[in-house]
Amino acid sequence: MNLWLIFFTGLTTGGLTCLAVQGGLLATAITKQKTVEVRSQQKINGHRENYTTTHTSIHFPDNPLPIAYFLGAKLLAYSLLGLLLGTLGSVVQLSTTAQSIMLMLAGLFMLATALNMLNVHPIFRYFVIQPPRFLTKLLRDEAKSEDVFAPVLLGLMTVFIPCGTTQAMEVVALSSGLPLQGFLTMFVFILGTIPTFFVLGFAATQLRGKARFAFAGIAALLVLGLGLYSIDSSLKLANSPFVPSRAIASIFQPPSLDRAAHGKVINGVQELTINVLNTAYSPNFFVAESGKPIRLLLTTNQTYGCTRSFTVPSLGIHTVLPETGQVPVEIAAQQPGTLYFTCGMGMYSGSIVIQ
Amino acid sequence: MVTQRFQIHDMHCVGCTMTVEGAIEDLPGVKSAKANYAKQIAEVEFDDRQVTETEIIAAVVEAGYSAVVATS
Numbered sequence: 001m002n003l004w005l006i007f008f009t010g011l012t013t014g015g016l017t018c019l020a021v022q023g024g025l026l027a028t029a030i031t032k033q034k035t036v037e038v039r040s041q042q043k044i045n046g047h048r049e050n051y052t053t054t055h056t057s058i059h060f061p062d063n064p065l066p067i068a069y070f071l072g073a074k075l076l077a078y079s080l081l082g083l084l085l086g087t088l089g090s091v092v093q094l095s096t097t098a099q100s101i102m103l104m105l106a107g108l109f110m111l112a113t114a115l116n117m118l119n120v121h122p123i124f125r126y127f128v129i130q131p132p133r134f135l136t137k138l139l140r141d142e143a144k145s146e147d148v149f150a151p152v153l154l155g156l157m158t159v160f161i162p163c164g165t166t167q168a169m170e171v172v173a174l175s176s177g178l179p180l181q182g183f184l185t186m187f188v189f190i191l192g193t194i195p196t197f198f199v200l201g202f203a204a205t206q207l208r209g210k211a212r213f214a215f216a217g218i219a220a221l222l223v224l225g226l227g228l229y230s231i232d233s234s235l236k237l238a239n240s241p242f243v244p245s246r247a248i249a250s251i252f253q254p255p256s257l258d259r260a261a262h263g264k265v266i267n268g269v270q271e272l273t274i275n276v277l278n279t280a281y282s283p284n285f286f287v288a289e290s291g292k293p294i295r296l297l298l299t300t301n302q303t304y305g306c307t308r309s310f311t312v313p314s315l316g317i318h319t320v321l322p323e324t325g326q327v328p329v330e331i332a333a334q335q336p337g338t339l340y341f342t343c344g345m346g347m348y349s350g351s352i353v354i355q
Numbered sequence: 356m357v358t359q360r361f362q363i364h365d366m367h368c369v370g371c372t373m374t375v376e377g378a379i380e381d382l383p384g385v386k387s388a389k390a391n392y393a394k395q396i397a398e399v400e401f402d403d404r405q406v407t408e409t410e411i412i413a414a415v416v417e418a419g420y421s422a423v424v425a426t427s
Contacts (some may be wrong), residue, residue, distance in 0.1 A: 125393045133389065134372045159362060 002279075002347075003188045006172070009165065009222045010192020026097035059123065066151040069332025071194050073155025078166075079187040081159055085173040086182020096237050096311050096318050096344075099177060103234035103346060106175040110168045110227030117220035168223045176345060181306060203279070231348030260287035260353060263294070272352065273297045274341075276307050276321060281341070284350030294331040294352070296341075300324055318344070356386060357403045360396055360425035364417060368392070371420065378418035382406050396425060 039059070044104040044217070110125060116124035139157050170191045173182035228244070235243045263272035270292055275282045276299060288294055298310055300321050308321040321327050331339075334354045342349035363375055372390035375397055376400055379388035384405025390397040399411055415422040 124393075125395075128392055131370045131391045133376075136376065140373060140377045276363065 001311055003184060005226075006169065006185055006207050008017060008134040009169075009226070010189040010194060012218060012222070015282045030047075053235045054206050067197070070151040070155040071197055072153045074158045074203065075155075075187065075194070075263045077156040077159040078190045079183055082173040082186025085170060085187075085223040086176050086179040089174045089177035096313055096316075098344070099344060100176075100234045100237035101239065102175045102177075103230050106242050107227045107230030107232075107234060109171055110223050110230060113165075113168050114220040116226035117223065118217065144272045165223055168226060168230070172226065172230070176306065178309075178344075180308060228346075235346075236340070236349055237311065237313055237346040238341050239340070243295075255285065255351075255353070257353060260285045262286070263288060264277045265292070268292065273299060274350070275309070276300045278303055278307065280308065280348050281350045284348075286350070286352040286353055288334075288352050290336045290354045294332050296329040296331065297326055298329060306343045306345045307348050310341065311344060312339065312341045316340065319342075338346050357398045358398060359408060359411075360398050360418070361394055361408075361411065361415070361422045362425045363390065364418060364421045366392055366395055372397075374418050374425070375415055375420060378414045379411055382410060382414055397422070401408050404418055 034075060037340075075076075110126050112307050113125040115121065116127060135157075139154070166189070173185040176185060197349070232243060232245045261272070263270040263286065265271070270288050271287050272294065273289065274284075274296055298321055300308060301324050302320070303323060306325070310321055310328075311318045312331070314330065317329060317331075319327065319329060336354050338350060339352040340352060341352070366372055366375060371394050372392045376388045377388045379385055379397065379399055382401075385400040386400040386401045386402070397415075401411070412422045412424075414426055
């Protein structure tokens, strides 16, 4: 998944839509902290005055540390969750087919989430996961606590109250099927939400009416985009004859064989060298002859990410490459046509035109 | 002890169910409040000698939502 897109989603709308919920919790914890400080000062002065002022206004605290603890704990909790989800996804993933199905389900779930955020129909509310009551009660009780660790605990527990955008991100982490990818997805997303929390602070908890709807709208569109991207990837992995992204690309930039890379013929075998980068295969457009066997030389150099999970869906080829090295993949002589190769998640791909 | 269902409006995410439950349960005489996001309702168990339906609705309104007594 494109980490920049995830970061951008967190920065813009992920932060704002979740702020209304989690910001309220944070505000409660910080306001209570201030009350405690004032009371103890009164005792030190030797006076025993009854301090009965109630704090009903939400203001920006002088001390940024509680917010820092809260956000740090939240980042830690969600990143670990991402790691867990990615690992779980790798256990669940048995084959390219299974991965394709997961991506399709993930994409459909994200579409439903987006449509719910846009209030299209009440039925989409059923796609939102409501945490069990004992957890939400624990969260509310902790918010009222004057414990100095409250911001940290609250930050950790925000994992249990993800809002729409966060849930969509969790699905992305799960469908990555790789622990590192899952970890990075959640880490980068939450990192994106942090500036929003700091800058807007508690003001956004006052967000009502049109402003809230506008931000929910932007978030929904981004989640919709992610959902469509996931469905597109699913179709690539399933070797579907129709892939939206390819159809659109061919309209704007019809594939010209002048740009295609050629291989070297060694002992009657066409050798195509593909450099496996973190977010691409390079080159990713080849031309080869029919009737002659092909050997793909997949070269990695400290590569991480799903490009290391290399697949040729139409031939049922799936291999996981080492971090650094060169792995040969033998392909029997082919009839004229186009052979597509793609990463394990169907995101980064390339093609070989067989003439 | 009485159990009454309320239709809650404007709960746009699960976090809102927490806010609604918290607002209602803070009232003296309320034993429990269970809000359901998908159905947009809250089921409240309370002692009707200590708190009234009107006060429960007022608490929900103050939390930023609106509520009516559910008819069915």
